[in-house]
Amino acid sequence: MLLLAAGPVIPTFGGGGSSFSCERANRLFCPSWVSHNWGSVLWPALRQHVELTLIAVAIGFVISTTLALIAYRRRWLERPVLVVTSILYTIPSLALFELLEPVPGLGLSRTTAEIALVSYTLLIMFRNTLTGLREVPPDVRDAAAGMGMGPLQLLLRIELPLALPAIIAGLRIATVTVISLATVASLIDNEGLGAPILSAIANEVFKTELIAAGGMAVVLALMADGVLVLLQRRLTPWTRTAI
Amino acid sequence: MPTPNSAQTEGPSAYRQAASLELRHVSKRYEGQREPAITDLSFSVPAGEVCVLVGPSGSGKTTAMRLINRMIPLSGGDILLGERSVLEREPNELRREIGYVIQQIGLFPHQTVAENIATVPRLLGWERSRTRARVDELLELIGMDPQEIGPRYPAQLSGGQRQRVGVARALAADPPLMLMDEPFGAIDPINRARLQEEFLRLQARVRKTVVFVTHDIDEAIKMGDKIAILRQGGALAQYDTPAEILTNPADEFVAEFVGADRALKRLGLATLHDVELMARDGAVVAGQVALSATIKDALSKLLAEGGKPLEVVDDGGTPAGIVTLELLGGLLS
Numbered sequence: 152m153l154l155l156a157a158g159p160v161i162p163t164f165g166g167g168g169s170s171f172s173c174e175r176a177n178r179l180f181c182p183s184w185v186s187h188n189w190g191s192v193l194w195p196a197l198r199q200h201v202e203l204t205l206i207a208v209a210i211g212f213v214i215s216t217t218l219a220l221i222a223y224r225r226r227w228l229e230r231p232v233l234v235v236t237s238i239l240y241t242i243p244s245l246a247l248f249e250l251l252e253p254v255p256g257l258g259l260s261r262t263t264a265e266i267a268l269v270s271y272t273l274l275i276m277f278r279n280t281l282t283g284l285r286e287v288p289p290d291v292r293d294a295a296a297g298m299g300m301g302p303l304q305l306l307l308r309i310e311l312p313l314a315l316p317a318i319i320a321g322l323r324i325a326t327v328t329v330i331s332l333a334t335v336a337s338l339i340d341n342e343g344l345g346a347p348i349l350s351a352i353a354n355e356v357f358k359t360e361l362i363a364a365g366g367m368a369v370v371l372a373l374m375a376d377g378v379l380v381l382l383q384r385r386l387t388p389w390t391r392t393a394i
Numbered sequence: 395m396p397t398p399n400s401a402q403t404e405g406p407s408a409y410r411q412a413a414s415l416e417l418r419h420v421s422k423r424y425e426g427q428r429e430p431a432i433t434d435l436s437f438s439v440p441a442g443e444v445c446v447l448v449g450p451s452g453s454g455k456t457t458a459m460r461l462i463n464r465m466i467p468l469s470g471g472d473i474l475l476g477e478r479s480v481l482e483r484e485p486n487e488l489r490r491e492i493g494y495v496i497q498q499i500g501l502f503p504h505q506t507v508a509e510n511i512a513t514v515p516r517l518l519g520w521e522r523s524r525t526r527a528r529v530d531e532l533l534e535l536i537g538m539d540p541q542e543i544g545p546r547y548p549a550q551l552s553g554g555q556r557q558r559v560g561v562a563r564a565l566a567a568d569p570p571l572m573l574m575d576e577p578f579g580a581i582d583p584i585n586r587a588r589l590q591e592e593f594l595r596l597q598a599r600v601r602k603t604v605v606f607v608t609h610d611i612d613e614a615i616k617m618g619d620k621i622a623i624l625r626q627g628g629a630l631a632q633y634d635t636p637a638e639i640l641t642n643p644a645d646e647f648v649a650e651f652v653g654a655d656r657a658l659k660r661l662g663l664a665t666l667h668d669v670e671l672m673a674r675d676g677a678v679v680a681g682q683v684a685l686s687a688t689i690k691d692a693l694s695k696l697l698a699e700g701g702k703p704l705e706v707v708d709d710g711g712t713p714a715g716i717v718t719l720e721l722l723g724g725l726l727s
Binding site: 290293294295297298299300301304309312313315387388389 | 494513
């Protein structure tokens with residue numbers, strides 16, 4: 152149903168005909184197609200994909216961190232937030248896109264795609280941040296309060312920094328998840344690395360686009376994860392020390 | 395031993411006067427509990443003295459300590475720090491003026507040793523250069539090299555080092571009062587004895603008013619100028635000097651708590667300096683004992699040598715006389 156609805160907006164990326172020998176020979180992967188279409192197809196798709204991911208992760212981070220901070224002080228909030236975010240997390244992505252599409256004002260837009268992507272980040276980042284805050288040792292909290300830190304100072308100077316490893320771990324999983332799911336979101340807004348993949352699926356023979364774009368999504372996920380690992384090492388130098 | 399109002403005004407950074415502390419009919423009752431945690435507790439600690447709160451578990455000694463810096467709210471009575479009620483003070487402001495050391499130490503694992511020590515100065519908004527100078531000074535005071543230890547993280551320190559840093563952190567803003575909750579409780583016996591000695595030497599220099607909580611009567615006897623023994627329900631059983639408590643326990647509970655060996659413990663309070671030694675006169679001795687040894691240790695060594703006399707020598711190794719079982723036995727009566 153959705154595929155049919157999305158069908159007409161899928162453009163043809165094949166370059167209009169059999170311009171390369173490997174394309175004509177119907178080999179699985181055609182490097183000359185990749186180099187020829189890099190500037191017109193793959194590079195824009197990659198940039199869109201990064202944009203989609205950054206927006207979704209940033210919004211998801213703000214929402215889940217805010218919820219975690221509130222649930223840290225008001226315990227009763229934890230359960231309802233977990234229930235809602237778990238449901239969002241377990242809805243199959245295709246179904247969620249389908250559900251959002253008919254909502255007035257959303258339709259086949261980037262907003263729809265972002266709403267869906269954000270909803271998949273919430274559970275992971277909420278749970279990780281809350282766990283990180285709760286795992287601050289009680290003696291550390293007691294010493295800080297006993298030396299005259301108010302609740303805000305305690306949060307900013309002690310609790311959040313100590314929760315950073317858990318927060319960044321959540322950010323890593325969320326980012327990789329979004330990079331992967333954003334390919335499916337192309338069904339909605341027809342952008343990102345999912346677009347060439349979908350066009351390759353529509354094309355029954357030629358698979359180079361799928362392999363190239365799919366490979367780029369994998370590399371993008373690995374690189375994003377690597378950047379976050381470096382960020383964590385930078386921000387939490389104490390975690391690498393031992394006697 | 396520190397005397398009342400003897401807080402020194404000079405020292406590594408011209409220490410502020412220590413403040414006197416007075417508990418007046420303090421009580422604490424937790425909601426939903428029938429028995430009070432603290433019952434009508436009154437005692438006063440002169441400035442610059444170490445007061446040890448000791449008692450069995452459930453006697454409310456930690457609760458009593460935490461009432462002082464308002465980590466636990468009072469139910470009744472009043473606490474005066476330097477003649478001013480703690481109830482008049484804004485709690486966080488009050489706490490920045492009171493050094494705080496807990497058993498698990500609670501160093502901040504994500505901050506270096508120097509940053510940990512700088513906690514209260516930073517909260518008080520000291521200038522950077524003043525804070526840095528103070529941190530270096532404190533590290534030197536506890537016998538650590540600021541260049542070497544300052545940039546380390548707590549995970550890179552031994553248990554004893556962490557404990558010292560905890561004390562330095564509590565001393566950072568020169569508080570007139572220190573609260574210490576079983577500060578050596580998690581340290582092995584050998585290092586504990588060393589840290590106790592070190593703390594007494596440090597205290598002789600900084601002369602803070604100290605409230606020290608322990609469940610260990612031997613530690614209380616060693617560390618306290620005064621000891622407050624608490625019983626179940628947080629009532630004061632006796633408040634006095636260690637010697638007086640060992641000599642004249644107020645009641646059965648105190649006598650039992652200080653132990654059947656209280657006569658021996660009392661011998662641990664004095665050294666051979668306090669004994670009139672006998673001349674050697676060519677007597678055969680089984681070994682040597684230092685003049686600075688406690689009478690208890692000397693007695694123990696005499697017993698180990700089968701009761702044969704021991705030669706007493708001073709720090710320079712010069713003989714000062716001999717000590718015998720009969721001589722020390724005479725002190726017990």
